[in-house]
Amino acid sequence: MTTNFKQPRLRSPKYLRSLRELPCLVCGLTPGGVAHHLLRAEDRGVGLKTSDKYAVPLCNDCHTQLHMTGDERRYFDTRGVDAYVWVQQNWRKFHGDD
Ligand SMILES: [Zn+2]
Ligand SMILES: [Zn+2]
Numbered sequence: 001m002t003t004n005f006k007q008p009r010l011r012s013p014k015y016l017r018s019l020r021e022l023p024c025l026v027c028g029l030t031p032g033g034v035a036h037h038l039l040r041a042e043d044r045g046v047g048l049k050t051s052d053k054y055a056v057p058l059c060n061d062c063h064t065q066l067h068m069t070g071d072e073r074r075y076f077d078t079r080g081v082d083a084y085v086w087v088q089q090n091w092r093k094f095h096g097d098d
Contacts, residue, residue: 010051015094024059025086026079032057038083039072053091056083 016035024032038054058066069075076083 010053012052015052015091016055018094019055019057019090022057022090024062025056025081025083026062026076027059029059029062032059032062034058034060034063036063036066038087054087056087 019035020033021031023030034057035052035055036058037052038056066072066075072083
């Protein structure tokens with residue numbers, strides 16, 4: 001018997017709640033109030049595209065704009081925000097370790 005360590009989806013309601021208290025990643029409004037799940041995280045080969053680990057704090061306006069833009073990576077790039085690095089760092093900060 002082997003234990004299955006695979007967790008295709010990481011769920012952490014507590015983490016999401018803490019995210020909504022953080023400033024918006026794009027404009028700095030505090031609290032942002034919205035947790036947006038990065039859609040392109042899977043590009044990095046992690047296969048956790050809907051995991052709560054890949055959620056970032058945004059405000060309502062920025063979140064709406066992001067979804068209107070349709071291209072998530074370009075949206076963050078043009079604003080000088082590396083959301084994909086940010087999620088890794090913040091997740092580690094919150095949970096102590098990965
Ligand atoms: Zn904002
Ligand atoms: Zn969203």
